Amino acid sequence: MKSSANSGAIIKRRFGLVIDLDRCNGCGACATACAVENNVPPAFPEVNERTGLTWMRVYRAENGRTFPDSRTVYFPISCQHCGHDTPCVSVCPQNAVDINPQTGVVSQIPERCLGCRYCMAACPYHARYFNWFDPTWPAGMEKTLNPDVSVRMRGVVEKCNLCHSRWQVAKAKAAAAGKQDLDPADYTTACAEACPAKAIVLGDLDDRNSEASRAAKSPNAFRLLAKLGTDPKIYYRSNREWVRRLGDADVAQIESEASRG
Amino acid sequence: MTNVTRRNLLKLAGGAAIGFMASPMPWRLTDELAIWTQNWSWIPVPPKGEVTTRMTACSLCPSGCAVQARCIGGLPVSLRAPAGSAALCSLGLTGHHLPYHPARLLAPVRVTERADALHTNPVRLGEVVTETAAAIAAAKAGLGTVAVLDMRPGRSISWAWRSLLSGLPGGAVIAGPGREGASLATLERMLAIESGSLGLDFEHARTIVSFGAPLADGWGSPRTLQRLLGGSRGNVRLIHVDPLRSPTAEIADRWLPARPGTEAVLALGLAHVLIAENLVDRAAAAKAVDFERYSLLVSRVTAEKAAAVTGIAADAIIATAREIARAMPAVVLAGEDAGGGRFGRAAETAILGLNLILGNAGKGGGFLARPDLPAPFDSASLAPVQDLDQLPDRSVALLLIDASAGDAAFPWRVVERKLIAKGGLVVALSPFFAGTARHANLIVPAPTFLEAMFELPAGFDAPAATLGISAPLIAAREGGADPASFVRAVAAASRIDLPGAWARSEDLIKARVARIHRVGRGSVMSIADGAEKPLAAVATPDALLEALMGGAKWEDAPSPSVQSMKTMLLGDAAGELERISTCATAPKQSPQYPLTLLPRAPRDATASAVVSPVITKLYRESVLRRSPETAVLNPATARELRLRAGRKASLETAAGAIGVTIATSGSVMPGAVEIAVSPGAIALGDMHTAVKMEILEICAIDESGGWRQSAARLVEA
Amino acid sequence: MLGIGLFAIGLCLIKGLNQTNMDNRFAFGLWIFLDLTVIALGAGAFFTGFLLYILRRDELRAVINSAVVLGFICYSGAILVLMVDVGQPLRAWFTFWHPNVHSMLTEVTFCITCYLAVLAIEYAPIVLRNRQLRKVPSFLVFEFELHKVMPVLAAVGTFLSFFHQGSLGGLYGVLQGRPFAYRDGFAIWPSTFFLFILSAIATGPAFVLVTTWAVSKISSKRLVQPSVYRILAMVSGWLLVTYVGFKGIDTLVWLNRTVPRTGAIPAQFYAWQPFGTWVLFAEIVLFGLVPALILIAGARRRSFALQLTGSLLACAGVALNRFVMTIQTLAVPTLKFEPFMLYWPSWQEVATFLAVAAYGVILYSLSFRYLKLFPHERDLQQY
Amino acid sequence: MRHRGFLAFGIGLGTALFCGWIAFPYALYRQTEQPIQFSHKIHTGEKAGLTCEECHALTAEGRLGLPKLDKCAPCHSEPQGKTTAEKLLVDRYVSKGREVPWLVYARQPENVYFSHAPHIKLAQIKCERCHGPHGDTGSLRPFEQSRISTYSRDIHGRSVLPIRRTEWGSMTMDDCSRCHRERGVQESCLTCHK
């Protein structure tokens, strides 16, 4: 009885990131740390920015003015972990994508995926990536892979899962100590941890006194393409008006020379 | 009859089909095959084993950040910054990949050039030593001089080199060209300080006037950047002078996009306003021996004139000067760029001279003289440490490159022209067949980060000398050679006896640590718990070593004083500055080369000869950073010259041409071409792509050895 | 052609999809586009069957066999390509074992596989009618009985086809992440669901007409009565009119209600060359209304030339529509700061499809040679 | 003729059934012997009287697995008895300080993140629930691994059919999720997959 009560206890969290675009200076440490943490393989020589695997991808965007008035902003974009009408969950033909009720993380299970890429067509953030190549590391470098994350195979889709392996480790640690819930200090994402400017913050958006939820409520916080109604759990904030306009969907197109070339 | 048998066969088949369907085989087979696709033998399997956490420090760039390694079965699988210490850059985060980099050398090699591609053939270490010894002999016999190109001066191995060179003709240790903080040498000469070296005190500066110092791209210790980025930026203001809309410019309070090459004029212009408006402590400034001449010289460079030359509005210049004066102490930097190198003597003198009239010498928030780290051993005679431009051209017969602890990006020609015409030998100590080492005739594989003990002497921007140690976590690969023992071997082979009882690098480091312990000054800062305790409290040298190995840093007690014999505002560049101050207009662009080529790179792309292959995430798998194959123009300029984004083109200067892809961005100064110097294909681990000429090789090199800008043109293919 | 194609297929299966020019933005490429087109054209099979067996338009008996074979070829070909298109063909059965019933793709997969089976069954009697095979009495009798139950299968086929043609449309209509493709709809079905059905059944007969004509040109035989062509043209024409009508309404609703709600601006969709507003015009008028009118006029005036041009245009129209839904949807950026992208298929992609096309041609010509695809052929030889 | 037809049919059926039911399972699995023999019975029985937890102990990170050599060394510094296994253990491993390369029957595949901690500590599940009563087995059966999927045979269970005679018959995903459902554990892919 006790046991079942124990394991049955419901813990609902809504983990999300809040990214301060005014702090981000585009160093890319988040992308690198992410790749190291999640065993994302390096690029084949043939790979380009259209076929690469970047769970955390930093877009460079400009305000469209020209020198010296041109200003640059960096958008670190991972899976936005939509909470509602999640585009990818509903389209996957074989339940390889779902939302973890305990964390609100949108999962992508490479072992179940058949590589139809419908979810990629569905995702407005292009946060899902397809393994066009077999995963390969230089000889010996497989010794540096993270044992808590399985290496994906060619022909499947993969994406950010808020370093879910770290969540699992933290849960296990808590359980070993007989605790149901993990200690927030034990769980943060690689990108948040690596950011030199502390621009990325992970936290439970429902937990009123988590730093993340407070930041997410700040007046200058916004979510990408919010109007699509997918309720993403990744928030961005910036005091610069043009940046917010760039991130939100209901303003006229701003030419973006940046991500060209 | 045939019909009958056929019919029977049919029935047999039918029976078999039904039978199989009724057995688990087809279904299990389908399942097993599906699972097989999850466990393909060619998918790498992560290691299994005990999870441990170990502390060390990053030796890949001079900052020496503290590192916490997560190890599986003793081998690091991820690196991160320990709580409370500065975060790691992309290079540091992937440092544990470098021992497995495809460019990693596992045996000494001889480099030969065939069909415009470099090839390596393994040789025995003995051969390298004898050939080096032979070259030394030849040098002694008058063929030329012997020099060591040290990419990380200040390490105790430098003393080993210096004692090796001391007896040799023209023997000198050359600090890597264009390295961070090199410009301080100029300031040191202007101050003619007797002992120790200058250190920067950012902590107390209220204004940072950065002439091109790429603080946000890794310049100086990350602490500075964090202070600038931190929400509590509060009392420190950043004024950034840079033709590039760089990340540093993005975070600057004021950005002055001076035309490339006119920084000196801008500096003089600022000086003019500061003096004219009495914003400086004249009395302090007047201490300088050449103050009269200086003030006369700057008096010529009015704000208007400076504006005409630099392209920055006169009132902006005036406003800047006032801002500086308002928020003192204001430290002025002539920042080197990891890809663009130094400004050159004249410009550095003009820029750094501002510090003197602002009275920053020996002031908190300015420049402090700090005692050097103790030498690892005493030696009767030591070869000097010099800058490259102090070497006469075509003089060096034997050049030893010590790239064992890191590398830097510079045009090889700046070194090449110091070598004798032919018969000169270049021997490199480097873990990788990449970077500077590619220009050597012989390469000895040194251990790389995490494979051996590295010492991390103070960054130039620390107010006091500090020492950290990067402890090895991985067993050194077979076939490597320890730099110190290589020095010993060479010395032995050419019958030079070296002072001190040391065989390997560790011995040198331990010896130095022991000396520090004997000095007894300063304190030990532990990373694990952030506790700081006086060195006196550390009982034995071994205890100190242990602490440092565990990630602690020793920090000398600060001594905020600069004993300078005489201050010179014009240093040894008076002549050049005279000329600069007199020319009244912007530098002309030749019609043949209408563009100004600005090679740049962030530190994490150049501090090591190679980067982890996963750094492709930043360069090739996304366009966050532009690869060395991409030349970026202002759209307007592109339109003028009828160049289209995305097209292949050849980027040409007087020195040569390379193939690039054109990109456009509004953030680029009209008339300029921005291009990254690193990382190339090899640095990223792609050994198959044939090595083309690299961008730095076509950069023009000015008289003071700088290569920040060159006249160039783009021709669409 | 088949050889090269098979080689290309081999490459894609062994080396992986890096052989194609698809990428993370163009997750779908040439293959999906052509699959959708081919399946739309294959609709002729079920719709002719529907007209013949359910609505009892017996004139169509003249083309039903050919239509069925066409359908079979289109569907089997499409599935073949899909098998190459997915990253892990060996896991394809997961969709049946762990289906996500909310996904349009699941619906498509189920329906198409079922319908292929049905088509195979419908194909069987045509094969069994072969002069040699019918010598085996059991075959002959089975064929006879099978023929009697054909209406049931036709009904099932019709049901399935209606569904998956729709689901193929829904495939894109439901992508609320892609304002360019997203459509409002009824219940769980976006409007594209119904539009695809309409366009498919409208162009199916047209395609049958075109192929019949082509075959009779190549074999220089008269295969069916002109009246059959007329019926096909008439059916196709009127359905096309209906389709264009609804499509027009849908487009207006989409531009004025759906898109603004998603925060996007319709004008942006067509701001990127080469996909200007001309695409919209071509889709609805040039290859929609025009062929419809031509077809009807042709049927009225008994001018075969008109009927043929109309049919060709109609087929082109459905292809264009599928192209817009698949490729243009992916080309149009969703985030403000990302670029517009284009994509060209690699030779492997083209070759793979050509292989399937070759397979189709071969299978059809074999059927034509040995089977009786056009029952009236013989009579028409007489006079 | 008819009769002969049936004969042919029967033959086909028979061979197929044989291949499917008997030959196939035999051919599917590759058998390897454990490096040395080991008797759980002796260790758990009155002889040593150990409990599972004493060797298979839970670490602070919630990991639990086979005991390392340091667990064996204290008693087995020199052979306890005459068996070859004993001799091997001491000579080849204990004395050399090399870990015994046990082949793990119950190892889950790469894509699964399984931690014993929640199952033992929170749900209080007994070892036998999943591992069966091998605590009192006298010897180690050979390790069987599928030639195709590389899974240990214990994952799919002894029987080639997905029919479980006992509670601990197999360790497939369905088994996990069945138990989870019974206990009302919130489930999603990422609960167990990594």
Added chain:
Amino acid sequence: MFPGINGFVWDAGHSIFLGIFYAVILIVLTTLIRAWLLTARDFKSHREEDLGWHADFEDLPASARACRHELSGEVDSRMCPNRFDCRYCTDHPKFVAARARQQEAVAVPIPQTVAGFELPANRLYHRGHTWVRQEADATLTVGLDDLGTHLMGKPDRVQFPHTGSRVVTNGTGWYLHKNDVMVRVLSPVDGEVIAVGGPNDEWYMKVKPSPSASGTKHLLSVAEAGPWMLREVERLHIALAADGLGAALADGGAPIDDLTKAIPPSKLDDVCGLMFLEP
């Protein structure tokens, strides 16, 4: 997919979707099985011959399927609805009745030869170019008519049913082999084969009509045979005309006795198929 498989839940979506799916599968399967059972049944009731003819008849060109009353000009255009089995035809009796009335008006002269082919009056003719003569002992003699004989000439080999076996109307009568072309001759009557003749005899089979056999209504009287024969000759002409073999049919008045000599083997098969009613 199935309850119990991981991920399956009893929600509306699953129930509806899978419900429909299984329904479809079920329908398809049952349809197939039904077809199969019917097949089995047909074999039990030995309908294969009949069904064979059924299929063949459908495949016959329209010209070959004209109703006998069209041939005799009693109706302008009529396709035979009963596969030449007038015994079960509802309209046939009406026509006969009508004819009876007419015959009172004018007596039709009975031709002995049509287009050079003999049509003996004491025989009944079948559309498959066979004739039937009712013998005194109530048996039926079956033979190949004049056109058939001329068409095939002297067959190399004749393949008869075993004496004692049953033949059915429009089922296989016997096979004629000529220059490796095999021609199936339809049996004009139901009954048991009691004797077989051959090309050398004037007849091919003697048949004892089965009690169930309901007469010879379906056979053409010599009067009807005339127009029919004309039509047949015309069909033959057209068939041959395609390769300009028209002339081969008749040199002068009398048709040559062995057309196979004149017709290229490639074409022979088709021509025979056309004339002997096998598509």
